[in-house]
Amino acid sequence: MDFSGFRYIVVGAGFWGLTLAERIAKLKKEKVLILEAKNHPGGNCYSYFDKETNIEVHQYGSHIFHTNNDRVWEYINQFSGFNNYRHKVLTKYKNEVYTMPINLMTINQFYKKNFTPKEACGYLEKEAMDAHIDTPQSFEEVIVSQIGYPLYNAFIKGYTVKQWNQDPKDLPAYIIKRLPVRYNYNLNYFDDCYQGIPKFGYGEIFNRMLQTPGLEIRYNVDYFAIRDQLPKDAMIFYSGPIDKYFDYCFGELSWRSLTFISETVPVNDFQGTSVMNFADMDTLYTRCHEFRHYHPELDYSSLMKTIIFYEKSKETKRGEVPYYPIGLKKDKEIYEEYKLRAQTLKNVYLGGRLGEYAYMDMHQVILKALDLFDQI
CATH class of the missing domain: 3.40.50.720 (NAD(P)-binding Rossmann-like Domain)
Structure with missing residues (x-):
């Protein structure tokens, strides 16, 4: 050559x-x-x-x-x-679909409340105080000190274990400084x-x-x-x-690396969104991608096939x-x-x-x- x-x-x-x-x-x-x-x-x-x-x-x-x-x-x-x-990202927890990142809709749906932004903020502050974490020493403690255990256990813990193959208690605190939480109904994942x-x-x-x-x-x-x-x-x-x-x-x-299982499914729309996360530990995969949703300008209304990828994280070998x-x-x-x-x-x-x-x-x-x- x-x-x-x-x-x-x-x-x-x-x-x-x-x-x-x-x-x-x-x-x-x-x-x-x-x-x-x-x-x-x-x-x-x-x-x-x-x-x-x-x-x-x-x-x-x-x-x-x-x-x-x-x-x-x-x-x-x-x-x-x-x-x-x-x-926009959705996540399944106990067979129920929630919006992510955590926002006012997520909070109200999870706690079965109708909080205003101020009320939701105060409620999570109390949840965080009840955790009694003054100086966070781990990834888990950083997040729990901000939102408390209930939301953490539902939406963060299982997904983190599957993504990193590490107990969040063993991950250092400096990995995350602050978890994004929105006290409004802005469902967009990015603000750019x-x-x-x-x-x-x-x-x-x-x-x-x-x-x-x-x-x-x-x-x-x-x-x-x-x-x-x-x-x-x-x-x-x-x-x-x-x-x-x-x-x-x-x-x-x-x-870390990722592995995917690809399927062509004989339906027009498999999950109704581009990315669905799986927060439960007993679900093998971290998320499912359905690519047709990335092009809303294209007409797929008569297409009776859709392509999905199931994703999971894995160790990277030399x-x-x-x-x-x-x-x-x-x-x-x-x-x-x-x-x-x-x-x-x-x-x-x-x-x-x-x-x-x-x-x-x-x-x-x-x-x-x-x-x-x-x-x-």
């Missing part, structure tokens, strides 16, 4: 890598080589339209674009317009001024980015198998796991591509070692969720890439 002639090499074709590659090719007029381990661009944000149903399938779970950043919004709209979808789903899907965004003159992408490439063959003077932008880059010399970081960091205290200490080592590298930049060991949404990753481009 020939790598000569490339001054810029991007490892990983997710939003971080592709944003950098597109900017370098377009504004610097330089050739950029992108090395991607998967057989498609976009990393875990990739989507495609199912040929039979014309439903956009988010291959690695739901992705909803949202941001308050003008620069990011203007940048991403070069490649796609967005529809008017506004994300810019929101939506790409009209032609995420996959098309990545394809349009790759049409920039000067870009070349090669799929199914293991960077670690060919890194010694790359030009010595090339600038490398790496978006894989930071611990793997350094061959785990300071130890392995803790990661060699697997992780989805997000866990970030326990020991992980923070290990990451700082890797971060210091990365700062000593010449012409190598590590970024993205995996490269920075940080839970970032799509708009945050894009902004990081734009800011880095300004510096090179």
Whole structure:
């Protein structure tokens, strides 16, 4: 495999890598080589339209674009317009459906009350006081000290155990500072001024980015198998796991991954919403995605098929591509070692969720890439 002639090499074709590659090719007029381990661009944000149903399938779970950043919004709209979808999340607990995050409707439905915002706030303050937690020492205690045990046990505990495979009592307090609770009937999951789903899907965004003159992408490439063959003077932008880059010399970081079970169901509408969480511990999955709901502008009224994904979290084993960091205290200490080592590298930049060991949404990753481009 020939790598000569490339001054810029991007490892990983997710939003971080592709944003950098597109900017370098377009504004610097330089050739950029992108090395991607998967057989498609976009990393875990990739989507495609199912040929039979014309439903956009988010291959690695739901992705909803949202941001308050003008620069990011203007940048991403070069490649796609967005529809008017506004994300709402429902959760099942004891076979009853509630709205999330916890809001006035959730509170009134759960306690079978008709509180005003002021009354609901006072009621939860009393629930929190009854828990007698003055100095929270764990994830569980942080949340209980804000909303009390009843709401925590119903909506937070079981879901957290399934998502992290950890007892919330054992998770450190610094993981969450404050649980979002709304004392009104605002059911939107995000409050950002810019929101939506790409009209032609995420996959098309990545394809349009790759049409920039000067870009070349090669799929199914293991960077670690060919890194010694790359030009010595090339600038490398790496978006894989930071611990793997350094061959785990300071130890392995803790990661989580997701697994999905896909079904095509012979009904027009399976669950009536895009995402349904399962708060009960005895439900194996954390949530169910139904992708047809992400495009309210498309007419699926006569379609008697719908595509759903059941999702559950799992441990990431060495060699697997992780989805997000866990970030326990020991992980923070290990990451700082890797971060210091990365700062000593010449012409190598590590970024993205995996490269920075940080839970970032799509708009945050894009902004990081734009800011880095300004510096090179």
